[in-house]
Amino acid sequence: MEKCSLQMKDIVKSYSGVTVLKGVSLNVRQGEIHALLGENGAGKTTLMNILGGVVPSDSGEIHLFGKPAKINSPADSQALGIAFIHQELNVVNDLKVYENMFLGRELYKKSGILDAKRMCEETAKVFKKMNVSIDPREVMRDLQTSYKQIVEIAKALLMDAKLIIMDEPTTSLTQKEIDNVFSIIRGLTKDHGVTVIFISHKLGEVVDICDSYTVLRNGENVASGSITQPDGSKIKQDDLARMMVGKDVLNQQVYEDHEIGEVVLEVKDMTVGDRVKGVSFTLREGEILGITGLLGDGKDELVRALFGDLPHTGTIIKNGKPLCVGHPSQAKKCGIGYLPPNRKENAIIKDLSVQDNINITVLEKCRCGIALSRKRERAVAQEYCEKLRIKTSNIMNKITSLSGGNQQKAVLSKWLNAKPDIMIMSNPTQGVDVGAKNEIYAEIMKLARQKIGIIVTSGEAQEIIKLCDRVLVMYHGELRGELRRDQLTEENIMILSTGGSLN
The missing domain is CATH 3.40.50.300 (P-loop containing nucleotide triphosphate hydrolases)
Known part of the structure; x- marks a missing residue:
């Protein structure tokens, strides 16, 4: 019988009175690449944030490698051998590449001084293993988005993680870079027994690289199974999409x-x-x-x-x-309006609400005299939330409370609102x-x-x-x-x- 790396049982989580996970369970075998699928707002990222120690669950159990696990922080998660590559890049742009790689786990000389040379060497080894060419001493802000994503993946490899969570890891990569990353992932699972949870909306990639899948819809389990069917063929992308949405969408x-x-x-x-x-x-x-x-x-x-x-x-x-x-x-x-490619760095204003992000381009239209009319702001934001089906319990919640896809729709609303x-x-x-x-x-x-x-x-x-x-x-x-x-x-x-x- 194959060993189970992860068992999450009856996980429940609510935000602002809205239940986003309703008794979700997830079973992942050791050494497999397991796809976690669902629409934006289905609960995928929330479930993985619980596993990564980013947010606590309200109830439920987690077993890692056969043992009960209490995960109260990202440090707890990392100590248990879990690496989380987030959908939104988690890099410090003002630091160098090797400093990002070793952030919080810096190497020191006997004298107590940071051992920059050794950290650069270790970083270069990981990049060589990935078949990518990045200068460990380059400042992160000078890298293209795709290379920042590669640094995030390299960081997980550097940690020697047993379970790697990849949330939309290939969004900013070229096909050649994707092929390199997939080759590395397959090598880790096959040769070293590393387990990967793969979250992606690119169903072609899911069918290509994953061994099994779990589908969430509206915070609940709706399907799970093997990518390879009993007759030896692989599951169709159309079928996965239908499970995710509840209707035919690809055609x-x-x-x-x-x-x-x-x-x-x-x-x-x-x-x-x-x-x-x-x-x-x-x-x-x-x-x-x-x-x-x-x-x-x-x-x-x-x-x-x-x-x-x-x-x-x-x-x-x-x-x-x-x-x-x-x-x-x-x-x-x-x-002229512009929807930029990097949502986190160039599109959303993280400290503002959903409403304020949608209205930021048309504040002059929301004035009543010299002051802003909150009533007009609410009406405009609500209109676009309904028009683009942005899932939020309250438009006054921070934009970061939304799933990545709903954030993208809010950014698009901002420019539709401006009528360019x-x-x-x-x-x-x-x-x-x-x-x-x-x-x-x-x-x-x-x-x-x-x-x-x-x-x-x-x-x-x-x-x-x-x-x-x-x-x-x-x-x-x-x-x-x-x-x-x-x-x-x-x-x-x-x-x-x-x-x-x-x-």
Whole structure:
């Protein structure tokens, strides 16, 4: 009989009078990769936060490696051999990479001085094992988001953990980096008996790497089983999605025909340092323009420059008039909105409520005389919570009380609320479940029907294919090619994004 690494039994947890876990149980065998699935707000992250010592449960039992476990803090969890890689990056941007790796577990010389050399060496060993090249002495803020995620994963490997919780670990990684991480995970489970709990909305990854699954819906267990079926085939993504949402969602039609009008934005010879090199393009009213490419090929820097977040050269023309956009506030005044890719660092204001985050772009509309009208603020925030189905017990709760996907919908609400003429969205469904993705896609299509010009940047080819009227593909900071909707295939996108040409 296979040993059980983890047993969580009848776990109950409530926030502000709302029960988010209703007697949930989870059984994970030693040495397996176990998928924990569910919609945003289903209770996955809360359950893992209890296991990681981040929050206490109201009731229930936890057994680790056959023994009862009391976990009252993250330190307790780590001492028991549990490493938690959170969905939102948990790095200190002002510290160096090796300092993040050893934070709270620093190595010292006999003299009592920090042994920086040894910590750098140990950090380099882990990176070598992962087949990644990161300088241990580099400051975290200078790393791209994907490399920050890799540091988080490396930190868990450095701890020599017996049970690793991975909450959306591949969101910011390229396919090559994902393959490297998966190879490492499989090696840890196969050769060293490490157990992995894998939380992801990317069902293709779940089917590819996981051995078994548990599905939560509305804080309750709804299904569990093996990824490999009795006949030797693997479970279908459609079936997993149906368990998560309670209906068929993967096969829903996203794209709808809509009218495309005159040119609303023209960009000429846009250059951003050495990341974007002389890119030119146009955007029309009601058009959904995709910009894609491999990670680091300049798409994110391009749209940040359009929003005034990065210095640039080149010409930006909106509705026939030249724009000088040197700051995001200027872009907002010019009717340009921007949904950034890194929600935690660039989109939410963690100390403010859900209501305040939604209204932050339109406070002038919530005034009554010289003062803010709380009644108007509440009405606007409530409207968008209902429109995008943001799950919250109280809109005055902090934005951080929401699940990652509901936070993403709140950020989108902020810009829908501002009613821009041009909306830029970087990875609009990052960290969002399959059901909520369709809701966001529907909002994007609605914006297009309202003749708003939309730019979507994404590294997910299927997302680009589902949504866009036209796609620009970047390669090493340059525009490699343009694809009409009838040319949109994963193969064509990959050919251009790797420097090839279409015949």
